[in-house]
C-alpha cells in the first residue's frame with residue numbers, strides 16, 4: 601500500500617523567463633514570463649511540484665503570500681485533494697477563493713496529485729486512469745499584435761516542431777487591420793495549417809458581430825474570447841450568429857463558472873486553465889461537464905501538465921503549446937510532428953533545472 605503522505609512545507613520561488621517570441625495581446629504585451637515554481641514537500645520525503653504563470657511579477661509575489669497562508673491551514677494534513685481543497689475553500693471563504701487565491705489553491709491541488717502519482721510510482725496520466733498518447737498541439741507562442749510583414753515572418757518560424765496549427769492575436773484598432781493580419785498569416789502558411797484567433801476580450805458584442813461576420817470567410821479554427829469573458833449571454837448570441845466556432849474558458853474560476861457557461865450555451869468550444877479551474881481536481885470535474893455537454897475541451901497554458909489531462913478528457917481537443925517554462929524545466933515538453941505526449945516520468949514530470957532557476961530568479 602502507498603504510504604500516507606502528509607504536508608510538511610510549501611516552497612515557492614519566482615522566476616522571470618525571457619520569451620523567445622514576445623506576445624502583444626489586445627490587453628498587454630508580455631516579454632518575459634513571470635513564473636512561480638512550487639514545491640510541496642511531504643513527510644514521506646516525496647515532493648509534488650508545479651509552476652504557475654502569474655501574468656505579471658506582482659502576481660507571483662501575491663500567490664507566494666497566499667501559499668504561505670494556505671500552508672498554515674493544511675500543514676500536517678494527509679494529501680487528499682478533496683479534503684485539502686475543502687479545507688482551503690473554508691479557510692479563504694470570507695476573502696473569496698478567486699483571483700490570486702484561486703491560482704494558489706489550484707497549484708496546491710496540482711502539487712498534491714503530482715506527489716500522489718509519484719508515491720504510487722505512476723505517471724500522472726496513468727494515475728488518472730488513462731494512457732500515454734499523442735495530443736494535437738497548436739503553437740501559441742508569438743503572433744501578437746504587430747505589422748503584417750512581421751506576422752508572416754513569425755508564422756513560418758512557428759511551424760518548427762511540425763506544428764500544423766498556430767494562434768494569432770486579434771483586436772487591432774480597426775476591422776481592416778484584423779483582416780490584414782489574418783490574411784498575412786494565411787498567405788505565409790501552407791493551406792492545411794489551422795489558424796486559431798484570440799481577441800482577449802477586446803470587443804463589444806456589436807463589434808464582435810461585425811468583425812466575426814467579416815472573418816467568416818477566412819476559415820478560422822476558432823475565435824477566442826471576443827468579448828468580456830463572463831458575459832455568457834453575449835457570448836451565446838455571438839456563438840449562435842457566427843458559423844466560426846467561439847472558444848472561451850481560460851477565465852473560468854472553478855467548475856461552477858463552466859456549469860454556468862454551458863447552461864448559457866456561451867461557446868462551441870471551451871478551454872479551462874488548469875490554474876483557475878481548480879487544479880487537477882477542478883479539471884477532472886470540468887472534463888466531465890464537457891463530456892456531458894459534448895463540448896470539445898482544450899487546454900490553456902501549462903502544456904506539461906495539461907497533456908496528461910487532455911489524454912484523460914473524453915472530449916479532449918487541442919493542447920495550447922507555449923515554451924515559456926521550457927528554460928527552467930529539467931525535461932522540457934517535446935513537440936513531435938505538432939503533437940505532444942504526456943511525460944514519461946513518475947507524476948506530472950515537472951522538475952526544475954536548478955541552474956536555470958538560479959539564473960532567472962527574481
Ligand SMILES: [Mg+2]
Pocket residue numbers: 798800824825850
Ligand atoms: Mg486566450
